[in-house]
Amino acid sequence: MAAVTVVDHPLIQHKLTLMREKERSTANFRLLLREISLLLAYEVTRDLPVELVDIETPVAPMRAPKLSGKKLVFASILRAGNGLVDGMLDLVPSARVAHVGLYRDHETLQPVRYFFKAPADLTERLVIVVDPMLATGNSAVDAVAELKDAGARDVRFLCLLAAPEGVARFAExxxxxxxxxxxxxxxxxxxxxxxxxLGDAGDRLYGTK
Structure with a gap:
């Protein structure tokens, strides 16, 4: 069973409650998603490797920690995943970005692929796959499989909301x-x-419904 971390920080829970409200405007929903994604990014990147480097402060030289290794990758499941990536890039602007184009067939609830673009050297990078909703789990499962096929070995999945059915399907x-x-x-x-x-995150993010 995959490990599931519920990030219960009060600021995240407060902003999530605001996003759930059906009368929330598109502009405000978009802003809240950007803010909450930055906060979630703190948790998912908590154990990034660091190394000590020599620097000089205005007062004295010292050895201080900096991130080490290859730049990490944020992999957005289109289109709603871009709403999370925007805020995460505010925190880690040097991250690479992959895009996995999937949409859900509303009759079968199965994902349909239409686009894939990722950095060539995924094997050496931490890949954080993002999509606001882990509902049936089908899109997330398919996206991660495609990234693994492209070489990803160190993968995490970040979402705003999950359903028990989606968590079980993904873990399997x-x-x-x-x-x-x-x-x-x-x-x-x-x-x-x-x-x-909170409804369809993509529609609420882009005002398409």
């Missing part, structure tokens, strides 16, 4: 990939939406 397919989320809600409805959830 990728038990080696840790999941980070702000909340695990009650269940999925017949249409595959998280309940109580």
């Amino acid at each position: 397919a990728h038990p080696d990939v840790a999941v980070f989320t702000a909340a695990i809600d009650e269940r999925l409805n017949e249409q595959g939406y998280i309940v109580p959830g």
Whole structure:
């Protein structure tokens, strides 16, 4: 079973509550998602490797920690994943970005692939896959599989909300990939939406519904 971390920081929970409100404007939803993604990024990058380097402060020389190794990769599951990546890049502006284009067939609830673009050397990088919702889990499972096929070995998955069904499906397919989320809600409805959830994150992010 993959490890699941629910990031229960009060600021994250507060902002998530605001995002859930159905009358929240598109502009405010977008801003909140950017803010909450930055806070979630702190947790998912907590154990990044560092090395000591020699520097000089205005007062004295010292050895201080800096990130070591290859630049990490944020892999966005299009289109809603871009809303998380924007805030995460505020925190780690040097990160590389991969894009995995998937949409959900609303009859079968299965993902349909239409785009994939990633850095060539994924094997040597931490890859953090992002999508606001882990609902059925089908898109996340497919996206991670595609990234593994492209060479990714050190992978984590970050989402805003998860359903128990999605967590179980993801853990079965990728038990080696840790999941980070702000909340695990009650269940999925017949249409595959998280309940109580916050609706379609992509539509609310881009004002398309």
